[in-house]
Amino acid sequence: MATVQTLDKIRESLERHLGKKILLKANKGRKQIITKKGILEKVYPSVFVVKLESDNEGCSRVSYSYSDLLTSNVKLQVFKNQDKLHVS
Structure with missing residues (x-):
């Protein structure tokens, strides 16, 4: 079972990628x-x-x-080259 610490680690790892371009796959x-x-x-x-x-x-x-990330219902991939995507 997921603990609060596990979910906090996921949140902290996402905070490092704020503003970055990603590929989202959702089930x-x-x-x-x-x-x-x-x-x-x-x-x-x-x-x-x-x-x-x-x-x-x-x-x-x-x-x-x-x-959702923990259970793999949602998967995120951060683009290495941040110039690939333009979102208005």
Whole structure:
């Protein structure tokens, strides 16, 4: 079972990547996996927020809990070359 310290370590590791471009893979159930590019925008005590790349004028944001990362329902990959992605 996940402890508070484990979730705190996940949050601290995400804080080091604030503002960086990431690839987000989220399991939405029934074999539906979405893959989006975005920027890690905010880190809160219970959740983190990703600003997604959008094709239109509007911008969308999604939030997930740290337990989603722990259970592998959500996976994040930080781009090594931070010039690859442009999010408005």
